[in-house]
Amino acid sequence: MSLRADRQIAETPRLSVKSVQAYLTLVHPGTGCMGPAPVRRAGHVDAEVCVVALGAVRNVEWLADSGLAAGPRGIACDAGCRAFNMYGIVTDDVFVAGDVSRFPHPLFEYQLLSLEHWANAVAQAEVAAHNMVNPGPLRRPHLTVPTFWSSQFGLNIKSVGVPTFSDHVVIAQGSLKERRLAMVYGYRGRVTAAVTVNMAKSLDYYQHLIETAAPFPPAPGAADRPIEAEILIPSDVPDPRGLSHGPTVALTGHLPDRRLTVVRPG
Ligand SMILES: Cc1cc2nc3c(=O)[nH]c(=O)nc-3n(C[C@H](O)[C@H](O)[C@H](O)COP(=O)(O)OP(=O)(O)OC[C@H]3O[C@@H](n4cnc5c(N)ncnc54)[C@H](O)[C@@H]3O)c2cc1C
Known part of the structure; x- marks a missing residue:
């Protein structure tokens, strides 16, 4: 699919749900859906896939x-x-x-x-x-312990723990080919999260591993454990110890109890 989208949507860092809907209705009258369509402005972005991430910025x-x-x-x-x-x-x-x-x-x-x-x-x-x-x-x-579920393209996806709190991941059960698997995430040698695809029954077991800070990678046990379970894959998420956003306050002034100023990022 060659997706043509107005530069405005690509360059605008934040759009509310209402403004996304209004945008799609404007660009694709009748359907309100993303897809190839002529746009009024000359600028466009070609893309194979458009991922719209909603709800990540808090309204504070x-x-x-x-x-x-x-x-x-x-x-x-x-x-x-x-x-x-x-x-x-x-x-x-x-x-x-x-x-x-x-x-x-x-x-x-x-x-x-x-x-x-x-x-x-x-x-x-x-x-x-x-x-x-x-x-x-x-x-x-x-x-x-955080849990999350979703249903995408007919797949049942469930998560326990915090997958982004990890440095490595293994496919502990199943495989991509089978379209059912359990991925287990670890951080500094202990289990911190698991994500299952069409394999929700295993989730309680992995939650127990997270709660008990069990060693990562998890010990062999499952009958459908693939050979790949021995292969540690870097999870490639930002180091949880690193700063992920700028400060909202700065130290200023001299009085011990009045040294903070709120910083408003531009
Ligand atoms: C597109 C999308 C898909 C999602 N899918 C899943 C999923 O599959 N599974 C899952 O577990 N979670 C999912 N989530 C996340 C889930 O919706 C949120 O975690 C959940 O709604 C959080 O609830 P909340 O009450 O904290 O906040 P919200 O549900 O966001 O409620 C906050 C409310 O406060 C109102 N508000 C904001 N500012 C003010 C103000 N100044 N005065 C008065 N009211 C105000 C807002 O209008 C809103 O109604 C999804 C989120 C999005 C955006």
Whole structure:
């Protein structure tokens, strides 16, 4: 397929769902779908596949002057869903949950996780609600192991753990050829995630490996373990220790308790 698309959509870093729909309706009247079609402007982009990534940037603009630790990846909070203020001090009366939160998880070295998973939003909201109405000692941490599901082109895809928190991956069961497989991800020698395609029954087993920080690659056991299970493939994701976005605050001034300024990226 030769896809012709207006330069505007390629060069605009953020489009809301409404503006994507409006764009497609404008360019492809009658169908509202992506596909080869004449465009009004002279500029175009040729592509085999168009991937539209929606929902990755959090709408935190309205919190710009709130004094909370809000940025493009969301609002940082503790494991009890209490938001941090911009000084990194935990608040006691502002709670966050779901996609907009960034929270530390002990299974993932306490790094702040930003997740876009429906199940995480539900589980974290329950913890936030519990902690809103319970005093300190009765508060609970949000420790759910992240899970995700999707159905794409007739394939059932499920994930447990955090696949991006990895340095290597192996195909532990099945194969691409069979169109059913289990991929297991590891980070520094322990299992951190698994993704199954048409093999959801195995997921509980891999969740147990993640929860117990089992060694990676996982030990042989499955009857349908392929020879490739011995081959470690670099997972090729950004090192989770690295910065993935710019700072939202900068150190300025001299007073010990008033040294931060909010930075607004251009
Ligand atoms: C295209 C797409 C496909 C997805 N597919 C899957 C999937 O297959 N499986 C899966 O597990 N997850 C999937 N997700 C992710 C899932 O939808 C989210 O993780 C989940 O909806 C998060 O719930 P939430 O309540 O945290 O946020 P949201 O569902 O985004 O709800 C936030 C709400 O707050 C509103 N809001 C924003 N700003 C303001 C404001 N200033 N004042 C008042 N209201 C405001 C928004 O309009 C929105 O209604 C998908 C997401 C997208 C975008």
